[in-house]
Amino acid sequence: MVRHTCSVPFLTRTGGRCYNKMRNVCYSIKRSETMTYNANFYPACTVPAAEVNRVKGLGFLRDKTTPDRFNARVITRNGKITADEMYAIADAARRFGSGEIAFTTRQTAEVQGISFENIQPFCQFLAMHGLLVGGTGPRVRPVVSCKGTTCVFGLIDTFSLSLKIHELHYIGYHQVKLPHKFKIAVGGCPNNCVKPDLNDVGVIGAWQPVLVADACKGCGACVKACPIGAAALKSGQFTNTSDCNLCGRCVRACHVGGLDYIPGYRLTLGGRWGKQVARGQALRHLFTSEEEVLAAVEKAILLFRDKGVAGERFADTVARIGLDEAERLILSDELPQRKAEILEKVL
Structure with missing residues (x-):
């Protein structure tokens, strides 16, 4: 190469x-x-290639500017770490690395310049503080979350949901080999700050507007508030087009009770960035509980392991089987019923 x-x-x-x-x-x-x-x-690298590959699987990426040093990805649960954990990572960087820390697009803390001999003591030191390394290889990658829980635009509790996805699907599937990497992101609203639709599975907070006909005055405040022109007045009352992205701006703009809403989550499948960008396709179904979302994310992982071909991204799997079939499988119980069989498959 x-x-x-x-x-x-x-x-x-x-x-x-x-x-x-x-x-x-x-x-x-x-x-x-x-x-x-x-x-x-x-x-020249002084570390045997087999060892370079082995520690890469653990979360250590070789620094090409040195003969024997690596950068370690320290996992965050949902983009957050405590002050004590921050001190521990900083201490580890001083003890075992170059003293520098970079941050990845997956919201992990990457400690720079760890010598090959220091990899094991580095891991042991982190373990004493409840921290892990990882985030590489053909597996579920660290879960990315926006700050929707506290952001004024957030429609869902992103920290709560992304933490549950981290525990159930990053930690829970950590040893499960997949056809390729599998990225998950949770966004609090359609502003898409963490680009959920460029991940293999994206979760996006949603408010589906519901007209309260008796209360609507036809004032047009909802129409003016819509940032994408999807709201309109029909026969003097609110309506929305198929372009509506469920951002909830119209609901917040109505001060007469003319609009109610159904809180929920939209899921996108098959997003990918890089040399061949693919935007995730949104499922038609509006998910209305965290439990429903968690089940759907697991089904997507099982779908990828069952239908994916080694070396292909989930975007290619979805394109090959079709979005309709993918959504059918996500909404049915077929994949969970075959979970043991799917996980036993040799890839």
Whole structure:
């Protein structure tokens, strides 16, 4: 495998003007007993390739700029950690790493510069403080949550739901191998700050507006409040089009009791970012309880393990079997009834 990159010395020699020559500057990865980079740019790895792959599965990613150091992903439960846990991570970074911490898009804390020899003591130190490393490989990845619980736009308790998903489906399925990585995000409203629809499964808070005909005055406040033009007046009363994303702005704008709402959750399946972006497709069903959502998320995981092909993302699985079939399976009890069989399958 060959990739293109630029070295700092090259940038210095050319005054930073290397765009047109970048493709000629590359390093190669030689897969043998050790992973070796072009010595002109990066030092040779002194850790055997088998060990590099093993610790990657534990949550340690090799730092290509060093011969034997790794960056460790420390798992958060739903994007939150306590002050004591923050101190513990900082202490671990000073003791075993470079003293620096980065944060990933999955809301994990990534401790930088841990030597290979320090990996085990690092894990033991974290375990003393109730912390784990992970978040790599073809498995359920750390659950991402927005701050919908406290955000003025939040329609659901995102912290509560994402914590339950973390415990049941990240921790609960931690040892379950899947065809590929599987990402879950919980967003409090259709603002989509954490991009739920670019995850394999996205949960989005929703308020489905319900007209209270006797109370509606036809004032049009709901129409003015709709940010996407999906609200309208028909025969002097509120109506909404199929473009409505259930954001609830119309409900909040009504001060005469003309609109009630059904609180719920929308689910999207098959989102993916990266080189081949796919936007998750929303199920037609409005989920109305956390329990219903938790069951649906588990069914999506089982669906991926049952129908997915090794190496393919859930977006490809959904596209192959069709959204209608995927939704049918999510809303039925077929997959839970076959759970033991599905989990025993060899991938």
